[in-house]
Amino acid sequence: MGAADRLRETVTPAVDAALEIASAPPGAVFVGWAAAVDAATCPARYRAQGEDGWGFPGWSPATAAGAVARSALDAHLEVTDADQAGQPVPAPAPVETVRRWMRATGTLDARGVGAWVGELRAAGDTATLAAVAAAASRWLGGFVRVVGWPLPQGMALLNVTREGPTGTAPRWWPRQGSPVCVASGADARIGRVTGAGGHTLVVHRASSGDDDDLRRRAGFEAAAGALALRVAPAAVTITAGDTGERARIVVDEGLLAAGGEMIVDVVRQRVVAVERGHDAADARPSRRCRWCEVRADCAPGQAWVAGPGRWRGGLPAIGGG
Numbered sequence: 001m002g003a004a005d006r007l008r009e010t011v012t013p014a015v016d017a018a019l020e021i022a023s024a025p026p027g028a029v030f031v032g033w034a035a036a037v038d039a040a041t042c043p044a045r046y047r048a049q050g051e052d053g054w055g056f057p058g059w060s061p062a063t064a065a066g067a068v069a070r071s072a073l074d075a076h077l078e079v080t081d082a083d084q085a086g087q088p089v090p091a092p093a094p095v096e097t098v099r100r101w102m103r104a105t106g107t108l109d110a111r112g113v114g115a116w117v118g119e120l121r122a123a124g125d126t127a128t129l130a131a132v133a134a135a136a137s138r139w140l141g142g143f144v145r146v147v148g149w150p151l152p153q154g155m156a157l158l159n160v161t162r163e164g165p166t167g168t169a170p171r172w173w174p175r176q177g178s179p180v181c182v183a184s185g186a187d188a189r190i191g192r193v194t195g196a197g198g199h200t201l202v203v204h205r206a207s208s209g210d211d212d213d214l215r216r217r218a219g220f221e222a223a224a225g226a227l228a229l230r231v232a233p234a235a236v237t238i239t240a241g242d243t244g245e246r247a248r249i250v251v252d253e254g255l256l257a258a259g260g261e262m263i264v265d266v267v268r269q270r271v272v273a274v275e276r277g278h279d280a281a282d283a284r285p286s287r288r289c290r291w292c293e294v295r296a297d298c299a300p301g302q303a304w305v306a307g308p309g310r311w312r313g314g315l316p317a318i319g320g321g
């Protein structure tokens, strides 16, 4: 039995146990990175988000940037490769590559983020289209800068929207018909997915974050990727477009278990949300309170932002302060 199987045999009964004690059906539970980090860092915040936060969060210029950029890069590789007659594919010009894909996607049998871009085009929402193009161009430029060009040998893009049924969106459901859907957010993998599990998942961020998030992200994506692809990766590489950062985190049983626990915790918090939603007793104030959308109803968060904690912003306290 491989590490992915062991993880599945741990996570599935834990999800079952969490759902069994629900006082009412919890509805769809979409377990992506955004939900997992909220549940891990401030359960009260996750539970306060309501249906919009518990299901697929939907598209916005920020959430669509990576999806549009990956799809544009995928199309660049495919179309340009066909045109090049064996010559190396030139590096993509980010702005042009993204614009070309966005212009074309309205005429395709679009799915996923392509359907959303098509809707924006049909509605004539040029302001949102421009914001999406800018965010996706930045994402693509940073990605190529960090991973290099040509793309590393054996790299395959993940979570890509293509015409027809060929796109890849790694997902896992604990059981058939389960309300819980675990979504791997990895942007690419390097190496083939074989039983030996030698592949690496690549997660690109337009800008860098703190080390806590980096390790949590690696654990979550390792676990979600292992469940969706049925083979655990050997490592997760996390990159950042602004700093050029490239951190390779080796996947072991401990990292997978931590990621699996994050997945189960989202389900647990969703079940608690059925009963009591936001509860200040479970609030965990941190620098995240600065941009928390439920802060207006959260006394601990308001106190943190108004108090000295905001000045430290994650740095260690000095002396008694």
Ligand code: SF4
Binding pocket: 042, 044, 045, 283, 284, 285, 286, 288, 289, 292, 293, 294, 295, 298, 300, 301, 302
């Ligand atoms: S304001 Fe802070 S403590 Fe309150 S719910 Fe949001 S993140 Fe949690």
